[in-house]
Amino acid sequence: MxxxxxxxxxxxxxxxxxxxxxxxxxxxxxxxxxxxxxxxxxxxxxxxxxxxxxxxxxxxxxxxxxxxxxxxxxxxxxxxxxxxxxxxxxxxxxxxxxxxxxxxxxxxxxxxxxxxxxxxxxxxxxxxxxxxxxxxxxxxxxxxxxxxxxxxxxxxxxxxxxxxxxxxxxPETRKAYHQALVDFLKPHFDELSEDSKVRLEKNPLRVLDSKDPKDKEIVKDAPSILDYLxxxxxxxxxxxxxxxxxxxxxxxxxxxxxxxxxxxxxxxxxxxxxxxxxxxxxxxxxxxxxxxxxxxxxxxxxxxxxxxxxxxxxxxxxxxxxxxKQLQDNLDVYVVGIGDKASPVTLKLVQSLRKQGFSVDRDYLDRKPKAQFKAADRNHAAVVLTVGDDEIAQSVAQVKDMATGVQKSLPFAEITTNFKKIYDDFRQSEGE
RNA sequence: GCGGUAUUGGUGAAGUGGUUAACACACCGGUUUGUGGCACCGGCACACGUGGGUUCGAUCCCCACAUACCGCCCCA
The missing domain is CATH 3.30.930.10 (Bira Bifunctional Protein; Domain 2)
Structure with a gap:
């Protein structure tokens, strides 16, 4: 790489x-x-x-x-x-x-x-x-x-x-305790771990925090800062x-x-x-x-x-x-297009739905309907719109609720003006 | 800064010093001119972290480097 x-x-x-x-x-x-x-x-x-x-x-x-x-x-x-x-x-x-x-x-x-x-x-x-x-x-x-x-x-x-x-x-407390701690540790200097010997020089308080078992044993009897406040x-x-x-x-x-x-x-x-x-x-x-x-x-x-x-x-x-799990993104609508003429139509539908506040996706690779539905399923689309030659001729789209499998034919005019109502109706019927 | 382990496709991984690098998942396509599952069939690595070396030959052996993970130090 x-x-x-x-x-x-x-x-x-x-x-x-x-x-x-x-x-x-x-x-x-x-x-x-x-x-x-x-x-x-x-x-x-x-x-x-x-x-x-x-x-x-x-x-x-x-x-x-x-x-x-x-x-x-x-x-x-x-x-x-x-x-x-x-x-x-x-x-x-x-x-x-x-x-x-x-x-x-x-x-x-x-x-x-x-x-x-x-x-x-x-x-x-x-x-x-x-x-x-x-x-x-x-x-x-x-x-x-x-x-x-x-x-x-x-x-x-x-x-x-x-x-x-x-x-x-x-600061006064610290100074007094610092001194007390050094006085306590100095006699044990040779028994301390290498790390703690350095700590004693640089920052004696750190010795208290040592994970070395021998250090811990020594530190157990060290003075407490609470007595020097x-x-x-x-x-x-x-x-x-x-x-x-x-x-x-x-x-x-x-x-x-x-x-x-x-x-x-x-x-x-x-x-x-x-x-x-x-x-x-x-x-x-x-x-x-x-x-x-x-x-x-x-x-x-x-x-x-x-x-x-x-x-x-x-x-x-x-x-x-x-x-x-709750953070999974939820796709509201997936638009399936079938045939050569579909893409410009689905583009307009997708944009209209997005402007109406829905999260919308579609296919860009000219894949078959089956593959497009699979993609919709994988992305957890709530609703799928299908547009093919017949639909274009009649200015309608098949609107399918993916949870129930219910599909209805609805006019473009309704979809592009008030999709919220369609969407809510579907969701509601799911609850019944 | 010190020590240890690891590094194979999109992912999880098997594997051998020598002509085609398993298997699974995922993905794509087909069986089904337009509908999510399952099944079956097919496709999918200029190649095994990088650079050297040993060798007739290395993904597999050696060295260095890089990165990841773990421990120490320290810290969020």
């Missing part, structure tokens, strides 16, 4: 694209109810937008960024995640100004890029749907956004959901939990949960589920949290934010067949 798509990319073909449209339109409705409005930002940004926001030492920046130098010698990166670009736009367009409602709530959907090895549900170009809410420290924002995340997944009938939450506290941080987290309880939303506090991006603080959360598509292992579909310093980091005023990102590929792998 001469050309193939770049590694880690996918063609979303008809049959699959319906699922994407379904997902996108469903979340749009939910966002609308929660009063989030769409924002569309560029798919590439100055490299620094991401390196500043994600943290210079984060894996995303150090090894997963899809970056290049453009012809004007600008260091550009394809966006690896959505938040940084939205924050940049928030700052650049001065959306923090007093004339804008707070919290300022936006959502986005689109492709993201990470240079990594593809696997099931992980690609170099992948898609996220995400939200950001700027300008409120209120725990209510945390809880509403988490509630919305849960509602989205519920609307897709996703089972076995688990909401995990944790807090990273404020400042009073304010404690207060925030307590309120978040209380509000979740009020809403009847179940959750687990997972003190070992960490974040790949450096900008998070206070509440962080993940919604996980298990599914056959992922070998029945637990995977994260939605992840997010609070990032109170990020706006400032990118040159804006001190203004807090809370958001999440959802992996669309992963979500689509979770859609069950019941949901998917």
């Amino acid at each position: 001469k050309y193939q798509r770049p590694k880690g990319t996918a063609d979303i073909l008809p049959g699959e694209s319906e699922k994407w449209q379904y997902v996108e339109s469903t979340v749009r409705q939910i966002f609308n109810r929660y009063r989030f409005a769409e924002i569309r930002t560029p798919m590439f940004e100055s490299y620094e937008v991401f390196s500043r926001s994600s943290g210079e030492t984060s894996d995303i920046v150090t090894k997963e960024m899809y970056d290049f130098e453009d012809k004007g010698h600008r260091h550009i990166a394809l966006r690896p995640e959505g938040t940084a670009g939205v924050v940049r736009a928030f700052v650049e367009n001065k959306l923090y100004g007093p004339e804008h409602n707070k919290p300022y709530k936006v959502y986005y959907m689109g492709p993201m890029f990470r240079y990594e090895r593809p696997q099931s549900g992980r690609q170099r170009q992948f898609h996220q749907i995400g939200v950001e809410a700027f300008g409120s420290d209120s725990p209510v924002v945390d809880v509403e956004v988490m509630a919305m995340a849960m509602e989205i997944l519920k609307s897709f009938n996703i089972k076995n959901m688990k909401l995990a939450i944790n807090t990273l506290g404020d 400042t009073e304010a941080a404690q207060q925030h987290f307590t309120t978040v939990k209380a509000l979740l309880d009020d809403l009847g939303i179940a959750y687990d506090v997972d003190t070992t949960m960490v974040r790949g991006l450096d900008y998070y603080n206070h509440t962080i959360f993940e919604v996980m589920t298990t599914a056959e598509a992922f070998g029945n292992k637990e995977i994260t579909v939605i992840a997010g949290g609070r990032y109170d310093g990020l706006v400032q980091e990118l040159g804006g005023p001190e203004m807090s934010g809370f958001g999440f990102g959802m992996g669309v590929e992963r979500l689509i792998l979770l859609l069950d067949e019941q949901v998917t």
Whole structure:
């Protein structure tokens, strides 16, 4: 094969694209109810937008960024995640100004890029749907956004959901805990896995997340961040939990949960589920949290934010067949033409029906009636119109209900002016 | 970035170091000058991911590369 798509990319073909449209339109409705409005930002940004926001030492920046130098010698990166670009736009367009409602709530959907090895549900170009809410420290924002995340997944009938939450506290908390953790891990340095030795240097919190059995054993007795929270941080987290309880939303506090991006603080959360598509292992579909310093980091005023990102590929792998089946396209009418003279006549009929609002298809390959009917059947046509020499002579078409097999001869004049009535009559007689 | 497995037609796949690469599904046509199913008949790969090598000869052996999938890292 001469050309193939770049590694880690996918063609979303008809049959699959319906699922994407379904997902996108469903979340749009939910966002609308929660009063989030769409924002569309560029798919590439100055490299620094991401390196500043994600943290210079984060894996995303150090090894997963899809970056290049453009012809004007600008260091550009394809966006690896959505938040940084939205924050940049928030700052650049001065959306923090007093004339804008707070919290300022936006959502986005689109492709993201990470240079990594593809696997099931992980690609170099992948898609996220995400939200950001700027300008409120209120725990209510945390809880509403988490509630919305849960509602989205519920609307897709996703089972076995688990909401995990944790807090990273404020900067003061983080500093104190960071130190405590390093002090605890240092004596065990030689026992740690190679990966974790590196983590200890770069980002000690990550050691908590290690999958290495020996690491897990060591980490079991590590200090908990909950013991290092400042009073304010404690207060925030307590309120978040209380509000979740009020809403009847179940959750687990997972003190070992960490974040790949450096900008998070206070509440962080993940919604996980298990599914056959992922070998029945637990995977994260939605992840997010609070990032109170990020706006400032990118040159804006001190203004807090809370958001999440959802992996669309992963979500689509979770859609069950019941949901998917409803998405089959339904063909209202198939027009069968017989004989040399039929094609111009059927063309006019097809166009007239389309203008009347029906989805209509026909044959273009001069195939026999039998083949045309087969095509109609395969495409699940509700009604078939047949036009041959006799019909043309009399200005009528045979109209057949494919479900019942009932066929009637009806004049062109009626078909081209009020097909809806004919169609509805057929459908109704089916119900009897 | 590291490790493993795989790569044959539109699809699922069988197969062998040597003249015609099974079988099934799908598709097209016919049996039925104009009607969806079934049956029967017929058609359907300049060829076995790409490039080298070994060999008298390779789809089958070796090497490299590409891609896919799985695991690690990391993450949505």
